[in-house]
Amino acid sequence: MPRTKMTLVLLARDLSLYDSDMLLESLKDYVVSKSGLSPCSLCTEPTPHNMRTRLLTCKCKACKTVAPYAHCPWKGKAQTCILSNVVRISEASQHVSPLRPPREARLTEEMKAFARDMCTYNHKHMSIYNGIIRRFQVSEAAMSKLATVQRFVQHYRHAHLGGSDFLDDVAAKVWEHAYQGDEESSKPFTFTWRSDANGNPIMTKAKLIREVTPMKISIDFLTGTGPQAAATLTLHVVSDQIERVYDA
Structure with a gap:
């Protein structure tokens, strides 16, 4: 079945980011259903660049109350030039309900x-x-x-x-030093209550990296949230110095 093409009505064009934000705030409650980049058609800049197009759909509680088993036909489109930051806003169709409840x-x-x-x-x-x-x-x-x-x-x-730049490196270090049972007393290792099929420690939630030293790092891992979950464990891993690692 072919899709019905939307007939867009222009609300405003060549708006600044501040003015477009005010206009979007005046609309009924909505959610961004799709967002993507495409070649810009909003400005006359000769340099090739993109614009971001966001498709908006109704999220108004009043429309949902009037038609609980159907989608509100209202659609919106906000296009922003990446280079000049000018915005064009359009809409299609009407809301099911004209009521405008307070929005979050x-x-x-x-x-x-x-x-x-x-x-x-x-x-x-x-x-x-x-x-x-x-x-x-x-x-x-x-x-x-x-x-x-x-x-x-x-x-x-x-x-x-770069908040997650080193998470893969940390996981690799933990798995590299997984406890096997035949480690020497001076050899560092990691230990968790559960392991996967390959014998690697299962890290369900990486909480944060606490301390960074030139020779080793101390890592807190929350190994689970069930009734048999272990308490937070401090794992010592010999590693090169890592300058910054943020919360996972």
Whole structure:
């Protein structure tokens, strides 16, 4: 069955990131269903570059109440030029319900920029959350949830600050020194309650790397969450010095 082509209605074009954020905040609650890059058609810059297109779908509780077993036909499209940061926003169809219930607070572009700056200096999630409240003078009731700030900071740290650069190296070191039962007393080894089919220690959740020294590192591994899970174990692994490793 062929797909029906959307008839988009232009809401605004050539907006700045700040103005586009304000316009998107004025819409009913939505979620980004798809996001991708394609050759830019928003500006006249001669340099080849891309634009990011985000497809929006309705997430409004009022529409869900009116049509609990159907999807709201409203669609949105936000296109952002990667080079010039101009934004074009369009929409298609109408919402099932015209009601506009209160939507959850979201991080604005200014808040995100502030969080990125604090994340660069390796501040903790709670410090960044409290810093946003003090910097922008918003109440906790009007502020985004702490979990939202945690997800944003963690994603930015892993994507742009090398937050997960050494996790594979650490796992390889742990498996290399897995306990076999015939180790000498002076030979370092790792030990967990469970092992896989190859005899490698099962690391369900890597918590963090505590200490870095020129000769060895101390690693905390949470080996499970069930009723028979072991307590947090400190594993000593002989390794080259690792300069930075963040929370997994």
